[in-house]
Amino acid sequence: MYRPKTTLEQWRMLQAVVDNGGYAQAAAALNKSQSSLNHAVAKLQDQLGVSLLEVKGRKAFLTPTGEVLLRRSRALTDTVETLEGLARNIECGWEPEIRLAVESIYPPAQLVALLAQFQPQSRGSRLQIYHSVITGTEELILNGSVDIAITSMIPRGFMGQSLCTVEMVPVVHRDHHLATIGRPVSGEELAQELQLVIRDTAAKPRELGGWLRAENRWTFGHFQDALQVVKAGMGFLWVPRHLVEEELEAGCLKVVRLRDGGSRSAVLNLVLPDPDQAGPGTHLLAELIRGLHNLPLNE
Known part of the structure; x- marks a missing residue:
């Protein structure tokens, strides 16, 4: 089984040295000693067998190899941060996936505007969008297949709010x-x-x-x-x-x-099939839909 030679912390230190323009500046930004950063980057280069940085005066510059590896390392550390953030969100009840049914007659421009508002606040949740037609949306609601729906048909026993x-x-x-x-x-x-x-x-x-x-x-x-x-x-x-x-x-x-x-x-309505069991992401999405259609927001 493959065992990595390097650690995420080493790559983060390298990024800090580059982003802050040198070891001293990076040490101040990270609240670490300059010697610890020197040691971490030197060990990283030794483990990889390549030169990543070269110091000119008081500033550190990337080598061509360093530029390539640093770019890839950012994708790696960003992925790990996203993964850790998602774990925290799930732990506090934020859904890893939200299922939205949208009837096919709903204006596409409204859907795009909704997604543009939701994306920055989505906390990494996957969004499953079902484009449904006629009784298809009703069936998704009755089967418990979606967390939220925009539908022209409100099944018996469910509540809805008129949108448009x-x-x-x-x-x-x-x-x-x-x-x-x-x-x-x-x-x-x-x-x-x-x-x-x-x-x-x-x-x-x-x-x-x-x-x-x-x-x-x-x-x-x-x-x-x-x-x-x-x-x-x-x-x-x-x-x-x-x-x-x-x-x-x-x-x-x-x-x-x-x-x-x-x-x-056709009147389109907002329906939360099980509002008491819906997570915070679903409620946020519902609030954004209400706001988009100038409906009163739930307190």
């Missing part, structure tokens, strides 16, 4: 005959068209809502895939308006004019 309302609109390519028909379309007419739908991510999906009357359907895993087909002139798709704002403004896509109303709304 997403407008869903039926869109087609500008040259599709539904866009050029010149009058509102009835539900019966729409049911005769090719409908592109997004697959429910539940293991046992249930049709609890949405417009799924068309018998001729093509099913996709993601909105972006289905939109590419719509842009090619095939079928219609109910899609969150925020995902197609640019295409609608540019005129590439058109909203189908419906006789009985041209849009539907």
Whole structure:
């Protein structure tokens, strides 16, 4: 079994000598004697059989070999510090992993803004993000598979807070005959068209809502895939308006004019399936979501 010749403390002392510009300055910064630093670096060089530093006047400079090894040593010591910090966080109850379910109609810009706020405070926790569709989010909550969820469906027995309302609109390519028909379309007419739908991510999906009357359907895993087909002139798709704002403004896509109303709304909610058992990282993430949507923060 391989046994390291060097120690992390030796590499930290080398880093301190370089970062502080010399042995005397590093000794003052670390509250150690200059002789102990001299001895540690000299022993490190001897153990490796290479020259890492050369002293010119009162300053120490890295050799070319020293530059390479110092750079790699920083990655090593940073990893150890992160590992030790994670151990402390777990000991005080901070979760090593947080599982977040996000319904696919949630605005991507909001998710990115949330992650940007959470990352500096995450304490090294892994974040598992599940993009779920329709009853898939409900299933994740009921199965205890996630710690926190953004969902349009709150299962019976669970509490939620309304975050935002997403407008869903039926869109087609500008040259599709539904866009050029010149009058509102009835539900019966729409049911005769090719409908592109997004697959429910539940293991046992249930049709609890949405417009799924068309018998001729093509099913996709993601909105972006289905939109590419719509842009090619095939079928219609109910899609969150925020995902197609640019295409609608540019005129590439058109909203189908419906006789009985041209849009539907879905309210997205914040759900903590088991708030009493949730760790501090999960509660922090929930608070950031509330703040992002201007909701009152929990005391």
